[in-house]
Amino acid sequence: MTIISIMYDAHDPKLDLNLLLAFDALWREGSVTRAADGLGLTQSAMSHALRRLRQFYGDPLFVKAGPGMRPTPKAERLAPSVLSVVGTVRGELLSQAGFDPATARRSFAFCMTDMGELVFLPPIMERLRALAPRCRIRTLQVATEAVPAVLESGEADLALGSMHLVPEGLYRQELFRHPFVTLVSTRNGEVGDRMTLEQIVRMGHVTVTLSDRSEPYDRALEVELERRGIRRDVVLSTPHFLVVPLILDRFPDLVATVPRELGTVFARYDAVRVLPPPVDLPAFSLRQHWHPRVHHDEANVWLRRTIKAAFEGYPE
Template identity: 40%
Template sequence: MSEASEFDLNLLPVVLAIAEERSVSRAAERLGWSQPKVSIALNKLRAALDDPLFIRSSHGMAPTPRALALMAPTREILDRIRNEVLAGAAFDPATTTRRFTFALSDIGEMTFLPKLLAYLQTHAPSATVRSVTLPPGDIAAGLEAGEIDLAVGYFPDLKARNFFQQRLFTHSFISLLNAKHPIRGKRISMEDFLRIGHAVISAEGRSQEVFEQLLAKHRIERRIVLSTPHFMSIPFIIASTDLLVTVPYAVGESFAKIANIRLIEPPLEIPQFDLKQHWHRKFHKDGANVWIRSVLVKLFAG
């Protein structure tokens, strides 16, 4: 008998087909093979296992004890492939207990998680969500390893050919002031912008870079009074001081609802930027990944 490492496992379905059909010709029809191909495969099996495997009888091809011993493990292997591998693309959100992991900044959490969690509670009630904030290099590795399902937001570094991306919506920036601040109007003047004290957020998220790079391009230097890596303290700081801060528009709208602050347009036109969802090409056809991507498109694309 040949070494086990040299045995061709692709021949095992032939044993099962002949044993159940009791005929080489019917086994060939079932497998979608030609009859000569099945006969050749059977001869290879007989040589490899040093056993005739099937003997002609009045009831067709009768399996030998060796063939009978192969049937149960072969059937189990084929069933597992059909049920766990080939049927893996079928994903049922109503019954899944899957944990979806998203790479999000804190402003990404504010923008995406409330609507997403509300949707999952209705359509995938047993699913859970994990949010992570990581450096760009770690996000790429996490997506490739399957530790992160989607990176959602502004991630300009995820441009390699192994990553897919899909635009969800376009974002802009807005400035915030104390609602009682003496500066009025819909847009702050450049003179006031340069005179007033600023709060600046230097968070892990990349979206703030768009605004900072624009200021650097125009050589605009603000009077920075506060620099912080945190967004969540900003609405309360702005509501109780005369400082101004510039943030992504959706964040500004959220802050205006929870603190005594108002929106005001910055003194210069700021390029808009796209918020996207990113995933690794290995999971492009994964059922769960396909579904959660479709949910984000449904909730946020515009």
Template identity: 40%
Template sequence: MNELDLNLLYTLVALDECRSVSGAAVKLGKSQPAVSAALARLRDFFNDPLFVRSGNNMQPTPRALSLVESARFVLGRVGSDIVAAPTFDPATSHQTISLALSDVGEVVFLPSLLKQLRRLAPRAAVRAVSLPANDVAAGLEAGSIDLAMGYFPDLKKHNFFQQTLFSDTFASLLRSDHPVTASKLTLKQYLQLEHAVVRAESRTEEVIERYLARRKLRRQVVLTTPHFSSAPIIVAQSDLIVTVPEPLARYFSRVSAQLRVVGLPFDSPRIDLKQFWHRKFHHDERNRWLRSVVADLFQRSPKSR
């Protein structure tokens, strides 16, 4: 098999169809000497003349006729299974779409994305997971996770692509009947209030903490929790304040009349919300389609790398 060039099979089929060296040369876009040389190699390999001259044409031998049928089958499989670009049809796909979402990502992305995916890929289930950064990286590489969406500062290795969808700021939440009634806090008020702090796996809190540390501003932290879902419930029943990415603050104030958003007394740091994928799947048709759906829905300030 090491001596059989796959291109020789194309010559074999062309000779059978054209029954002449010159005709096969035109069909293959090659010179007549090149086709004659290929025929000589075929004859040597199969130890058979394969095509013999009869009048103005070349007629196949019985060995050639049996080979041509197999060659057409092999070349057809090569064309459809190897050479042809893979296609993906979201409308018929049953493959589950797996997304790793940060705390912000789940609130900001999932409702709109699920609605769009149900429309475009109605047969595909959607699976959202929340995992430690190392598990997200391993899942993206293994293909068990299609995309990571949100704030994932650990996915910086060269094996990952990332695309910024948009950036947002931070805001604070107070209970609706809090003694502080201002819509925007003064710095004195912000520092005097007692704070709840969310230190989740996504590490979004690090953005605001680094910002305050650079300005040597220290909050009075009386509660630390790993869950964004519990912090607003506690704030709604106390005099505590919690500072979270603004999309989360807006969401919690919409779903609970007991909470209201208050502005920060300083220019808020910005947090980039991105989608991430492993370089193994950069050219995968299904992954490319999914990334385009996400970008079309959410990208405001494109910045990809």
């Protein structure tokens, strides 16, 4: 279904644009309750909107699946056009009326990794709960190459993270930079307060390589060791940062190199120690990325400024 046919259907007395907003909210939230909250409706009003959508399209559209709602194949076919229409309404029409964070009811969606959730979410949630108490947050994990399409469709407002392979056509802004650190198990009795080059070469390494990337996050360490004619022993490569301290705790003879803020979070649970790497490594840059379609959207502009402010105090 095209945007034109969607807008043609919108003239039918049985369908209005408010129902497209309801579809959009259900698609994003996967829950009648959360969708209603995001639109400022009661749950019964949201259920009524879903019934009207089902009647109009002759399809359930969203069906119960565990604790949430899953789209049917027909809903999946409708989604790109509906999200495009709603994105246009929000980005080009509603934004002209201004954005008041204190009273706004909406859900902000972010593309980020599990590392991003550990580093980004706490300060972002603190700011939004204080400045925009009625807004909600949702996170998505998508492949880097899929980020532009997700941002363009409006399914996500921002992409937060390192994104070394930045897709073309996106705006970006650096939030902060931090160095790499070396992690060792607290049960490792051989490594003292500083790790030597000989020790890190002798130990097995745990690296994180996201499924859509061809190189690990700690590629800088690999490059520096190769420059010295040293090839490290990668025992485990995983797409998940959260497993790293668990593996190091279980196997104290292994080592990992991660961004400092992530290492600081891991160290709070007493399974690993944070040490400076035995070689100099370049700082790690974390950024926010957004699509040109929302570059002037007042809500997105406010969101970007708020997130930038949340990380102004982070050490270099």
